[in-house]
Amino acid sequence: MAEDAPTPPARTPRDEDDDYAVSLPRLVVIRLSILVIEFVTRLGDLAVLALRPRLLGPYLGLWLREVLVSPYRLRRSFELIRLLQASGQRFNELMYGETPVHTALWLFRKAGLGPGGKLLDLGAGRGRTLLAARWLGAEATGIELLDFHVALAAKPLAKTGARLVAGDANCVVLPDATHVFLNWTALSPETRARLVTRLRACPPGTRVLTVTRPIQLESFVVLSRHHVLFTWGLEHVWLHEHQPHPDTKV
Numbered sequence: 001m002a003e004d005a006p007t008p009p010a011r012t013p014r015d016e017d018d019d020y021a022v023s024l025p026r027l028v029v030i031r032l033s034i035l036v037i038e039f040v041t042r043l044g045d046l047a048v049l050a051l052r053p054r055l056l057g058p059y060l061g062l063w064l065r066e067v068l069v070s071p072y073r074l075r076r077s078f079e080l081i082r083l084l085q086a087s088g089q090r091f092n093e094l095m096y097g098e099t100p101v102h103t104a105l106w107l108f109r110k111a112g113l114g115p116g117g118k119l120l121d122l123g124a125g126r127g128r129t130l131l132a133a134r135w136l137g138a139e140a141t142g143i144e145l146l147d148f149h150v151a152l153a154a155k156p157l158a159k160t161g162a163r164l165v166a167g168d169a170n171c172v173v174l175p176d177a178t179h180v181f182l183n184w185t186a187l188s189p190e191t192r193a194r195l196v197t198r199l200r201a202c203p204p205g206t207r208v209l210t211v212t213r214p215i216q217l218e219s220f221v222v223l224s225r226h227h228v229l230f231t232w233g234l235e236h237v238w239l240h241e242h243q244p245h246p247d248t249k250v
Helices: 018-019 024-049 053-068 076-087 100-109 128-135 147-158 189-201
Strands: 119-120 139-144 163-166 179-183 207-211 220-230 233-242
Touching: 024 053, 024 100, 024 128, 024 189, 024 220, 053 128, 053 147, 100 128, 100 179, 100 220, 100 233, 119 128, 128 139, 139 147, 147 163, 207 220
Parallel strands: 119 139, 119 179, 139 163, 179 207
Antiparallel strands: 207 233, 220 233
């Protein structure tokens, strides 16, 4: 029995920037909250990485690059617009946010990731989740749409045995991964629907973690839901296992 892919809702015409418009007082509160969260998440990362000294140097290298070239100040350019057109995404979908190493480590343990496992992070940013996978002894690969993130982060991550490569998550081959991490908080319904279509190619038993929203297909069985800390605040994460019907056609 074939399982239909989810149909994205029709897009309504509006100014994309209106989606994230906030008043000045609220913006001040948000900025202060982010500073507090940044302090807490960095402290947590350093605490867990102190147990794996070989990962600490690359992490500090990533942190230094983030200070020198902020990932939060993305500018529109002809190259970026062409990239968005090719991937079918909108500018606001590139809103940046990281998964702290200690958060990813806790989630991956819950998902059963360890030696012999293979993590694939779709939309990896600058790759903190990859460090968590390497902490657990698993292979780690991240796919990131924006070349400039990859150019800054790939070298430090390579020292840990992790790979961060430029590419479109909607075009990546998935069957090799045992675990997939997908932070689709800022993604549009259309982009999420395309990603779900790709995820259906995963072999049975693949475990998929999604941030903010679950995968709404019967073949992705929810094993658990967790409330954890990210660089923008607390968020829900769903852990699924791919259990397709034997007659399902991909």
